[in-house]
Amino acid sequence: MLFNLRILLNNAALRNGHNFVVRNFRCGQPLQNKVQLKGRDLLTLKNFTGEEIKYMLWLSADLKFRIKEKGEYLPLLQGKSLGMIFEKRSTRTRLSTETGFALLGGHPCFLTTQDIHLGVNESLMDTARVLSSMTDAVLARVYKQSDLDILAKEASIPIINGLSDSYHPIQILADYLTLQEHYGSLKGLTLSWIGDGNNILHSIMMSAAKFGMHLQAATPKGYEPDPSVTKLAEQYAKENGTKLSLTNDPLEAARGGNVLITDTWISMGQEEEKKKRLQAFQGYQVTMKTAKVAASDWTFLHCLPRKPEEVDDEVFYSPRSLVFPEAENRKWTIMAVMVSLLTDYSPQLQKPKF
Structure with a gap:
């Protein structure tokens, strides 16, 4: 059965600048979007086209509306686990990723330098292979971009840049x-x-x-x-x-x-340069x-x-x-990244005008 479902955003959403409506459905399922990011790494936006980045923002708006505004529960990542490697301290990156992944039904696992010392007590290649066998994706907040590149090369699961000295x-x-x-x-x-x-x-x-x-x-x-x-x-x-x-x-x-x-x-690691x-x-x-x-x-x-x-x-x-x-949108966007790299979910909201 083909039917149209159109939901106008409530006043609160409108005040936040949304102008989205839900798209057409076939048999209750959203029409598939052509952009497919499943299985990709997110190391830098250099590797993504404008349409692919727009898709992630579209998905972010979709999740924010369905979960925050409508109060839906979307266990899109149920049964999946995320390895979180943090060489640098964090508030927003850690909270947004942990709470966002859990809200979608998944299990995040936080690893500090006390738990995993990249390339020191175990090679990056070995670490990538072990994590690939136990988790569905890895988000790494590191100093060197080259460490992310090696992880991505050796891992069989998506690697996400949670911050490096080169990109965020x-x-x-x-x-x-x-x-x-x-x-x-x-x-x-x-x-x-x-x-x-x-x-x-x-x-x-x-x-x-x-x-x-x-x-x-x-x-x-x-x-x-x-x-x-x-x-x-x-x-x-x-x-x-x-x-x-x-x-x-x-x-x-x-x-x-x-x-x-x-x-x-003065970024982390530059404290000795503070006066200069x-x-x-x-x-x-x-x-x-x-x-x-x-x-x-x-x-x-x-x-x-x-x-x-x-x-x-x-x-x-x-x-x-x-x-x-x-700061709040860190949560909705990282959720969208995880969903887009790990599932075939398509947004239900009409694509916004970028």
């Missing part, structure tokens, strides 16, 4: 979902990055142009993004007709920007002075944890700040 793809998915909810569409937005040329900026550079977003990034001299990342980002901008601007002037990067974004100036970095980043604090040159509809993002020298309280706690919805 699951954070950027949460950022984009937050902006999608707020603005209704990502295409045409100008992202203004003010801070370090770090893993967050690298992940934005590997994906923003694929949505038709422009990027203006300001970093201090000596703290620019990796040249190889910049070269590829320039290629993406050319292919997608977007603008990429790199500067050392924070106000220049903020000018006309819809979204002001910053991050910590604080000096180099003088003038990079995001304030209302910065916002004055931004677009009239400006918003603010920070992946947390935040330090006052990076952004003052007036901006951080303002109505324009989306940092706490951004």
